Amino acid sequence: MSIPEITQKLLTAKENKGLTFAELAEVLQCNEVWIASVIYRQASASPEEAKLLVDTLGLDIDDAKELSKYPIKGSDAIVPTDPFIYRFYEIMQVYGLPLKDVVQEKFGDGIMSAIDFTLDVDKEEDPKGERVKIVMSGKFLPYKKW
Amino acid sequence: MSIPEITQKLLTAKENKGLTFAELAEVLQCNEVWIASVIYRQASASPEEAKLLVDTLGLDIDDAKELSKYPIKGSDAIVPTDPFIYRFYEIMQVYGLPLKDVVQEKFGDGIMSAIDFTLDVDKEEDPKGERVKIVMSGKFLPYKKW
Amino acid sequence: MSIPEITQKLLTAKENKGLTFAELAEVLQCNEVWIASVIYRQASASPEEAKLLVDTLGLDIDDAKELSKYPIKGSDAIVPTDPFIYRFYEIMQVYGLPLKDVVQEKFGDGIMSAIDFTLDVDKEEDPKGERVKIVMSGKFLPYKKW
Amino acid sequence: MSIPEITQKLLTAKENKGLTFAELAEVLQCNEVWIASVIYRQASASPEEAKLLVDTLGLDIDDAKELSKYPIKGSDAIVPTDPFIYRFYEIMQVYGLPLKDVVQEKFGDGIMSAIDFTLDVDKEEDPKGERVKIVMSGKFLPYKKW
Amino acid sequence: MSIPEITQKLLTAKENKGLTFAELAEVLQCNEVWIASVIYRQASASPEEAKLLVDTLGLDIDDAKELSKYPIKGSDAIVPTDPFIYRFYEIMQVYGLPLKDVVQEKFGDGIMSAIDFTLDVDKEEDPKGERVKIVMSGKFLPYKKW
Amino acid sequence: MSIPEITQKLLTAKENKGLTFAELAEVLQCNEVWIASVIYRQASASPEEAKLLVDTLGLDIDDAKELSKYPIKGSDAIVPTDPFIYRFYEIMQVYGLPLKDVVQEKFGDGIMSAIDFTLDVDKEEDPKGERVKIVMSGKFLPYKKW
Amino acid sequence: MSIPEITQKLLTAKENKGLTFAELAEVLQCNEVWIASVIYRQASASPEEAKLLVDTLGLDIDDAKELSKYPIKGSDAIVPTDPFIYRFYEIMQVYGLPLKDVVQEKFGDGIMSAIDFTLDVDKEEDPKGERVKIVMSGKFLPYKKW
């Protein structure tokens, strides 16, 4: 999984400034996963958002322009090998069909949009150990008949 | 994606009884995604849970025994072609790395467990159209040093 | 590419009745590609549509029930080998990136929906030989920022 | 998906000039998808067309020569991960077989050419949201018997 | 590589009758590779051709109907393992690019059609041992500009 | 499909000299496909042939040495995406098994050599449009029994 | 790796008769690897050899006919998982390029035929433990220039 040069530049600047994604999100008034996606070139920012981001990180306006382009999205490993990312592949392998049935029973034949979509991360305290809470919210898109 | 025979039998019985996953979940006092996973042979039920399920569906005790076995989990399509399931693959492709960075910044080097893990589905009403809300909660597992 | 049993049954009945997809579409007041997708179990019909279809084909009501289920969609050949279908794969390989740029320049960062989507086929007469005209119309879905 | 150097150079020049594909197409008297395909090195221009294009973009005649070569076409991701491009893969997966049957019922055993082929993009206004309209027109090629 | 049932039936009948592909081709007034392709369900025959073929092989009219259907073409092994067939894969691997350049230098940017296409086999006597001569003839299709 | 540096150098020289493969073949007294294969590093030339070739193209003797090495042959795309080359893959997919049967019926159990092999290209005039004629001639190699 | 029915039948008969491949080879006056290849449908026997084999195994003449057909050769696991067979894949992975250079330095640009080819197995006694000795002998085929 090769990381784009602009991503490496932004991550290094973020590290040098000692800023977290949550702090960047606060500056841009947006969600931390979304701003991380902009940095990883999986999402595009408006020129104003991009400028605010590179200013916060102490980088050039030229870098901002890069962040407003509509990127070619996705990675190139068909099955991810990184254990953190793989677990999401595994969730899809194990729970994909049951989830499809449960959602479609509630909503009809269609899908959860991955475009009109948000993704939030939270920490849940738990006596047996902290838990990662991920909330996905996607518009339900029913199949059109024509 | 071949569906096990026992799954087909249970789904047919469920359809004939006119029961939803939510109703089955209520009978078993559990989550509807989990009970769907048992039916799809991606999770195993205790003998009592299995008996209660087959009784509710009007099936034999022999089918219950099948549901208590520890299944070989996962499907066999490397990249899923069903659009509903593919969207979760796409989410992993597009948001995998940003998510990893955001979570690990909050929790340290480790993963969200897909075993000590729950998955809930909800319907969100929205003026622009209903939304599917999926909540994942997995224990954070830090990498052990040794 | 294995064809479901119900599909084979419907295609045989259609052939025996000497009906075309266009004629079936007229009966159901819908598009011929959509009705073919129902028959191939890539789309689901309402109980009324399904009943009308099996009646027209002289089949049982049980077959109708099958057609109202929400199918697991997609085929299993990663790269299709049938020359007719492959050409669409080739179009995506050759024109995918240029198309992305042209559409996104017009619409912004987002996709053409393959769910809120229609597909029409027409014959174009041409002195150099008939042409196949395919019209795709999909809702534009802009990436949500959050 | 690696983008050829010449493509990057042309896209940067286009961006700096503030020109759209539609405007380039008007200059060259051609379709905007085709001119985008030339820029992405998926199609070849005549020396005159190439010269006109590089002149419009303020680039060198040497770049024009590159655009008249017959490129090795196609990308190298077997299954595309970019969501915009993937939707076309999905359309082929879901509607490939139904489309084949509908077209072949109308035309006989053969294919829609992807070579003697045009691809047009339009914006359709719609109260529920803009739609992307894509029109493909390919010569029907019947299988030769010999 | 699974062989369709109808193919196995036809090949057995052909073997029992002691007929060669060349003899069948003579009966049908066509090429032996084409008639073999019909038998392997890679090409479709007209009802008259199909009837003549099954009559010659002493089979039923129902088998003839099967041979007039437009088949899903292609095999499913991505890289063929049979040594005879592999050699053609190897020829494409080794001579693909040189051939592309030589043909396109003669004809322009385009392809050799595999649809408007014939394939002949001959035996060449040679003092160093017999040679297989294969003649492919496909219409040249130039890329359309639009 | 990455092209070796030496190939790019030779193709550029050939283009600058305005020479065709056919003209190079005439100089070397060989077939144009073979000389293209040498340039693409899929075949090796004798030192004399290599010298003659680089002399004709106005290049250095060092380049000649490169052309006499025995190359690692083949490309690295398992399924070619270039439409010109893909058609040969498709021919193998569609006509592979019928061809095997026709050839083996004539010659016995064995293969057509892809090593003791020649490949010729011709243009066939035809009222319906020019045709590409490709003639393959390979020694028949019968399976040895031992 | 699915084993053909005829192979299973022959292996069972061989086991019931308590015969080794070496003993079968003696009866047929051939090598034991070759006769095993016939049984596994990777090689074809003459009608006489086939009859002698099925007679020796106490089977029917119909089985003999099957053994004279020219089989579709090869298995379908791209990378073999059986450890015995994998070691040959590994040898090719590790020693493939060095072997190519050593052989081609001795013989010129060409290959070792896998068709005009024999394969012998022997047991080598050795104080440190028995060794498997495999001798491959294939005709050298030089690349033809044309």
Next chain:
Amino acid sequence: MSIPEITQKLLTAKENKGLTFAELAEVLQCNEVWIASVIYRQASASPEEAKLLVDTLGLDIDDAKELSKYPIKGSDAIVPTDPFIYRFYEIMQVYGLPLKDVVQEKFGDGIMSAIDFTLDVDKEEDPKGERVKIVMSGKFLPYKKW
């Protein structure tokens, strides 16, 4: 198949010195395939062997150090496309199972080691043309029961 830099350096030196693998093997008192494997970084030499090799080739002691490292072995093409190397893949595909049965009938359940293993190449003169003789000798390793 990318060749390590050190390999390219050694092969160039070997070529410039006009030395064959057989001559290098004689200097090092070892087999020519093994020394080729060291050069291709598929085997490791002792410091003395490495020094002797680089001295013979007129290279630096630093290069010797590289040759004593334990390399990551194997290539990265799953199915080799080079025809010379492919033939060994084909031999495994075609003769893998028969060979397994013949060897295991002689030796019991186990494998031929590819580690405690030697590989020799010879030229066999033959009136019908030279043959490549390859002798593999690997220790038989019986499966341990525990």
Next chain:
Amino acid sequence: MSIPEITQKLLTAKENKGLTFAELAEVLQCNEVWIASVIYRQASASPEEAKLLVDTLGLDIDDAKELSKYPIKGSDAIVPTDPFIYRFYEIMQVYGLPLKDVVQEKFGDGIMSAIDFTLDVDKEEDPKGERVKIVMSGKFLPYKKW
């Protein structure tokens, strides 16, 4: 992952008898992982061991014969999807190279045998939760020089 019929029969008998792998191992005086491997047809038992096993499970002598055959080993999923088995794939992905370096630093250039190999499982009590302990012991095989 398809389970052989004989395996299913033995597992059902084992379940009906209420026997654990540990109990079977005690009867056969062997390790429980090995006996499970025999049942899954990944290892072969001697006729005596096989008889003892089928007697214990109350099955036929014919089943015993099956267990003494030398099986084709391995499964067919290239990347396992079952989470339990996947973790071992992940361990190889993550720790493969470090492990190679540590072992080879201690032992020299070579491998740990997977044939002269044992695998033991234990339960480790731990205040933070039980641990699975797996002990692998394989003979070190140094690369032979020749």
Next chain:
Amino acid sequence: MSIPEITQKLLTAKENKGLTFAELAEVLQCNEVWIASVIYRQASASPEEAKLLVDTLGLDIDDAKELSKYPIKGSDAIVPTDPFIYRFYEIMQVYGLPLKDVVQEKFGDGIMSAIDFTLDVDKEEDPKGERVKIVMSGKFLPYKKW
């Protein structure tokens, strides 16, 4: 398998200092496999551990910072070709299912963690030759029901 630059730098320094992994582990008071994993960027060290490591190797503090980042883990070869690493893939292929059954019979439905996990290497002396002993210890994670 490409090795990160920082890994190469650390391995070279380690080699120049003549230090073993075991010696580095002693300095850091940790296991040698874990320290090797840090060097291969498969594990992250604390800033103190990283500083101690680079000090021991005589490298810069900047390199230490690199070692505290949470790496993208895993390699990119789906099936490893290096024989040392492959054996672990083979163990998973051959013993994966039996191991799953034995462990799950002891522990219930769940997995051995590869995160809360340690890996130790030892040398076992044995009259028949040294053995590699690998001890894996991972927390058992039972599937949560919800």
